[in-house]
Amino acid sequence: MTIKPMLVYNPTAGKGNAGKILPRVQTLLGERGFESDLVLTEGVGHAQALGEQAVEAGVDLVVVAGGDGTVNEAINGLMNQPLNGKKRPALGVLPVGRGNDFAFGMGIPQELTQACDILAGGQRRRIDIGRVSGGDYPNGRYFGNGVGLGFDTVVGFEAAKMTWLHGGASYLVAVIRTIFKYAKAPVYEVTLDDGVLRQPFLMVSVMNGRRMGGAFMMAPDGDPSDRTFDLCLTGQVSQIRILPVAATFISGKQGSDPAVSMRRSRKITIRAIEGSIPAHADGETICTAGEQLTIEILPGALDVLTHSNGWQA
Structure with missing residues (x-):
């Protein structure tokens, strides 16, 4: 059975604007045939826990829709969780926060339609992580x-x-x-x-x-x-x-x-x-x-x- 990508969505990102545009995000992803399991974050630390769960479940891709704080939490979840023979999930980002600096540095477009195109394209590149x-x-x-x-x-x-x-x-x-x-x-x-x-x-x-x-x-x-x-x-x-x-x-x-x-x-x-x-x-x-x-x-x-x-x- 193929496991769908996990979409970790922070509805409070961008001073709450992320929650308002969720229907548009779902429409854009649907138009591109991108299927995922949507999980809304419920507070500080939830994105990290979801990242850890994704590793344990063998999810291949975690998409984070939020700002830099949400992305950072997810990265810590992906990096903290022992792999135990599993492959670490790849990370996708929909930049719907305030600064969106991580996405900018990774070459992920700030414009939502283009960012969804990146997810649908599925092109992966390996990056360094700091500690x-x-x-x-x-x-x-x-x-x-x-x-x-x-x-x-x-x-x-x-x-x-x-x-x-x-x-x-x-x-x-x-x-x-x-x-x-x-x-x-x-x-x-x-x-x-x-x-x-x-x-x-x-x-x-x-x-x-x-x-x-x-x-x-x-x-x-x-x-x-x-x-x-x-x-x-x-x-x-x-x-x-x-x-x-x-x-x-x-x-x-x-x-x-x-x-x-x-x-x-x-x-x-x-x-x-x-x-x-x-x-x-x-x-x-x-x-x-x-x-x-x-x-x-x-x-x-x-x-x-x-x-x-x-x-x-």
């Missing part, structure tokens, strides 16, 4: 898009408080708010494959994908299958310069700023020397004031449905 240990997750948490530390994380905390803006607009407003809350950079010791950096860092982004916050191109040339992370390291910036520097991240041209360094590494350890580490993975809080994090890459750990001709949709 971050420390903070609230001493045993580790998986991520697909990236880990942000410092200013970036505080921006995310501020954006999450907003109910009147969506996507990139909420993050732009959050940047302005954070300028006044997080102007002094903590001192981190950052250990990379090729050396150690010890200095004030306003922000550290460790990317498997390309974009964070719905608008900020932390790794404009990122490739989620190249077995290494792209890092964007921002040193101390005067308060008056924070907004102009942040604006360069939208175009992906921040590497030309003397305060920003672009590096690559397979493993990263970050230790707080002065201050602490606020951090997130795929927008999910790892810690608000951590002391040390270790981030490592798991090459070719998961198959995703995407374009056959590249990662940039």
Whole structure:
């Protein structure tokens, strides 16, 4: 008997818009002959449990309709569950959340009709998965898009408080708010494959994908299958310069700023020397004031449905 793909659908994604468009999603998938078993998520952690169940049941494909948080939960479910001789399910994504950064970095179109075409096409490509240990997750948490530390994380905390803006607009407003809350950079010791950096860092982004916050191109040339992370390291910036520097991240041209360094590494350890580490993975809080994090890459750990001709949709 053929097991249908599991469609993990978060009706609260996109400030509840995902629930409103569910009939359209079902119509689009039906028109393409894509059959699945629909399961609506019921709260925090449910998508992870469903991912674990899919592995145990031998499901070949799990499609996640939601935002980055729902996708992150599902990835943790798929990666946490022992395979016991089974094959790990592939991951499909319908980006119906706010930022949809994972989908963007994986070359999955943001437009719903095109995203459904990707599912119907069935083209799979293998991607790397990251794992971050420390903070609230001493045993580790998986991520697909990236880990942000410092200013970036505080921006995310501020954006999450907003109910009147969506996507990139909420993050732009959050940047302005954070300028006044997080102007002094903590001192981190950052250990990379090729050396150690010890200095004030306003922000550290460790990317498997390309974009964070719905608008900020932390790794404009990122490739989620190249077995290494792209890092964007921002040193101390005067308060008056924070907004102009942040604006360069939208175009992906921040590497030309003397305060920003672009590096690559397979493993990263970050230790707080002065201050602490606020951090997130795929927008999910790892810690608000951590002391040390270790981030490592798991090459070719998961198959995703995407374009056959590249990662940039």
